[in-house]
Amino acid sequence: MAEVLVLVDHHDGVVRKVTAELLTAAARLGTPAAVVVGKPGTVESLAAELGALGAAIVYAAESDDAAGFLITPQVAGLAAAAAAATPAAILVPATVDGREISGRLAVRLNSGLLADAVDVESIDGEVVATQSVFGGEYTVRYRVTTGVPIISIRPNAVEAAPTAASPQVVPVQITIDPAISATVIADHPEPIGDRPELGAASVVVSGGRGVGSADNFHVVEELADSLGGAVGASRAAVDSGYYPPQFQVGQTGTTVSPQVYIALGISGAIQHRAGMQTSKTIIAVNKDSEAPIFEIADFGVVGDLFTVAPLLTGAVKARKS
């Protein structure tokens, strides 16, 4: 079976969850082969973990330059592994970095790119990717007709189900051209809080402009915490400074598809809906009975969120105890 290359998303010695999802997707298409780009010594510490996640081969693209430059080290690593493996497909996470890596790589390998796929499958030996278009209004399946299919896969779209392997480590040489590379001076990682990740959470409670201030957002947080959920926000809430940008749900924020989505003080503008309308169950609380969010809500309360949400939080806690 042909190899399927997976770009390993790692940071400070930790393999990110999306890598497991990509290796599971790769196993459907061929032999999963992980590509690690990092400083010398990185692969030694990650190989066993990648094997447990299903990698049969680990390409080690190690270089002292790998950490200081943006995007181009990963492009070089994948291009080198592709030259060695003649893969059936190359999978990268559809993160900010992954999308840019895949863009450059597609040009370098003159290959078709399918971006932000939510599923991949092999049909008659051909790689087919599914995309979710216009916030889930449509699903469209695509195939690549030129070169090696390069596919970026949305985090949390494929459930990781690894079959452990004992990987063979294959070193590949990379050279990074500083003339085409931006340099990273400093990285400022977001502190990881106690709540589940927005894109992966089974419950999301979001607040909109109706929350009124940053101080009031604790009402949203307390409901989220009672349900073990993540906190989201509308763009209006983010732009008003009520909640940080990384929590924005919608067209230009994160796309979520939880079991339960609770919208507090959110009107339900089409761009907000684009990021949450595929949620299994939608609950809306809004003062305005005409708010468009009610058109897609499975259960709606016309009322003040500052009365409804705390009462709900209390009721959820009471049921738990």
Added chain:
Amino acid sequence: MDIAVLIKQVPDTYSERKLREQDWTLDRDAADAVLDEIDSRGVETALQLTEAKGGEVTVVTMGPDRATETLRKALAMGAHKAVHVLDDGLAGSDALQTSAALAAAIRTLSVDLVIAGNESTDGRTGSVPSMLAERLGLPQVTSVRTLEIDGTTLRAERVHDGGYSEVTASLPAVVSVIEKINEPRYPNFKGIMAAKKKPVSTLGIGDLGLDPSTTGLANAASQVLDGAARPPRTAGEKVADDGSGGTKVAEFLAAARLI
């Protein structure tokens, strides 16, 4: 410093956007066409830089005839001139082909900086800026929320999935901006009148030196297999809060075994 800004006409996100069921490509008639909001922020970024440092802003678009409306809007905001990549042979291009045509168009200009939006609201591939950087042999500084230029050095805060980084590159470079970078100005009456007289040049496949056997839908590197529309969502129960709304939501969730 001279700057090229890539802009795109897209279906208005405020209207109902559709795909055509016969080939699952964009139904351009279903929705109003507008300048993608993120691109107006790209234009704003470029205008602020040239207002501070001098130089000209050239807006570049690829699209059908009516995409000139988008160029005029950017000119009305204050851009100096425009390039319209226009050729029937380019219809149905994928990201790889689009980046080839745009790279060829940018090579006809002599600019210190190329600015694009991080991702369009219709394609959402988010990969054209990096494809362009690869084709032009330039560094890319993408997804930025701040941008400063000092001589031939660019500094930016780049937002990624796990936080943000401080990044530098030397010019020329390709930059993409995110929606938090600025609030774009509205064109005023004077700007709209002035835009009518600003130069718009049109470039086709021949002018760009592209090989016609590589362009358009028939030669795209990816192809649609099939598609499906999602069944519309319907409204469920709606109650007016009489003081027990919160309890009712809890009962609804419990009945559905969600809590």
